[in-house]
Amino acid sequence: MKHLAILLSATALSACSTGEQAVKAPEAPLHNRMLVLDTHLDTPLHFERQGWSFADRHGLSEDMVQLDIPRMKDGNLDGGFFVIYTEQGALDAKGYADALAFARARSDLIDATIAKHGDAIGPARTADDARTLNKAGKLIAYKAMENSYPLGEDLALLAEFHQKGVRMAGPVHSKTNQFADSATGEARWKGLSPLGRQWVAEMNRLGIVIDASHASDAAFDQLLALSKYPIILSHSSLRSANDHPRNLGEGRLKALAAKGGAMCISTIFMSDMNMTPARGELFGQYERIGSLSPAEQAELNRKWRELDKTEPLWAADFEKYMAMVLRAIEVGGVDHICFGADWDGGGGLKGIEDISALPKVTERLKAAGYSDTDIEKMWSGNVLRVLAAQQAR
Numbered sequence: 001m002k003h004l005a006i007l008l009s010a011t012a013l014s015a016c017s018t019g020e021q022a023v024k025a026p027e028a029p030l031h032n033r034m035l036v037l038d039t040h041l042d043t044p045l046h047f048e049r050q051g052w053s054f055a056d057r058h059g060l061s062e063d064m065v066q067l068d069i070p071r072m073k074d075g076n077l078d079g080g081f082f083v084i085y086t087e088q089g090a091l092d093a094k095g096y097a098d099a100l101a102f103a104r105a106r107s108d109l110i111d112a113t114i115a116k117h118g119d120a121i122g123p124a125r126t127a128d129d130a131r132t133l134n135k136a137g138k139l140i141a142y143k144a145m146e147n148s149y150p151l152g153e154d155l156a157l158l159a160e161f162h163q164k165g166v167r168m169a170g171p172v173h174s175k176t177n178q179f180a181d182s183a184t185g186e187a188r189w190k191g192l193s194p195l196g197r198q199w200v201a202e203m204n205r206l207g208i209v210i211d212a213s214h215a216s217d218a219a220f221d222q223l224l225a226l227s228k229y230p231i232i233l234s235h236s237s238l239r240s241a242n243d244h245p246r247n248l249g250e251g252r253l254k255a256l257a258a259k260g261g262a263m264c265i266s267t268i269f270m271s272d273m274n275m276t277p278a279r280g281e282l283f284g285q286y287e288r289i290g291s292l293s294p295a296e297q298a299e300l301n302r303k304w305r306e307l308d309k310t311e312p313l314w315a316a317d318f319e320k321y322m323a324m325v326l327r328a329i330e331v332g333g334v335d336h337i338c339f340g341a342d343w344d345g346g347g348g349l350k351g352i353e354d355i356s357a358l359p360k361v362t363e364r365l366k367a368a369g370y371s372d373t374d375i376e377k378m379w380s381g382n383v384l385r386v387l388a389a390q391q392a393r
Contacts, residue, residue, distance in 0.1 A: 079140025
């Protein structure tokens with residue numbers, strides 16, 4: 001091998017001396033040349049785990065996590081919105097106080113984790129920050145709030161979370177709350193509550209992108225009508241792919257596009273969720289994985305993977321996912337589609353199990369005839385456009 005290296009070196013020198021042009025290095029794959037963002041990353045629930053590091057590579061066979069810094073590089077996921085998710089409790093003073101304390105702590109945990117790995121990833125607050133970090137060779141970390149329940153009835157707290165770096169937030173999660181009806185909750189408000197309407201105005205004032213994922217159809221319609229700026233769905237699927245209230249109808253996707261918004265395609269609810277009692281028990285443990293010992297974490301992963309063999313969470317795969325993606329583009333247009341797979345929050349399907357599979361999506365989009373420019377719009381341009389519109393108010 002040493003002699004071969006010397007021979008190759010001598011050949012290269014000879015070529016230079018005779019005026020021959022050096023062989024041009026092969027161009028990087030298309031996916032790697034694009035700025036790629038995901039709008040809904042639930043990975044922060046792993047940040048407090050004992051013995052776990054965001055900087056280490058974790059394989060799906062031994063760890064449930066779908067995203068870490070090495071695999072972000074594998075899948076050329078340049079970054080996205082790391083989520084402050086708060087489970088909903090009682091709609092009373094104690095419930096709100098407990099939730100606020102949790103949300104503040106989760107926000108601080110995201111900041112501390114990003115700072116700890118500042119050589120590889122940096123915080124972002126504006127659309128330009130993403131491009132600046134990308135040019136510097138760093139991954140990109142925005143913050144989002146899933147479920148505004150922790151705000152209680154004090155909308156002044158939105159300014160606090162804006163100051164902490166939150167640039168996207170949704171009013172509601174899986175249960176109807178003080179702001180809005182959930183897609184999977186009771187129709188208490190017939191859309192937004194009076195406080196929810198004030199929430200929209202304050203979101204617009206601060207420049208935080210409104211996220212309508214998890215909102216009921218009526219709440220979606222009102223968010224779209226009331227917001228002065230384009231809104232987003234950070235992790236939603238098409239109802240035409242699976243008739244579930246959590247998904248968005250094609251007519252509403254067209255309405256969203258008409259007002260400049262974007263729907264970020266998820267991998268969830270492309271079938272009904274197979275939430276058996278066994279899976280429900282494991283999900284309860286998973287949501288509190290940060291409190292488990294390393295041995296308990298390993299046992300949870302073992303049980304989860306064993307259950308996957310007999311009772312998979314979703315009856316869908318990469319092919320069905322791509323069929324939905326292509327249909328969504330056909331309905332909404334390339335300027336109004338983005339990606340938010342719900343990694344580490346229930347997302348992932350056979351053939352697209354973690355973020356290392358993202359280049360496959362780009363390959364399919366290219367094979368379907370979409371231009372490089374259009375594909376990059378969907379991976380990041382549309383999200384950054386919506387974010388910039390909020391911040392140019």
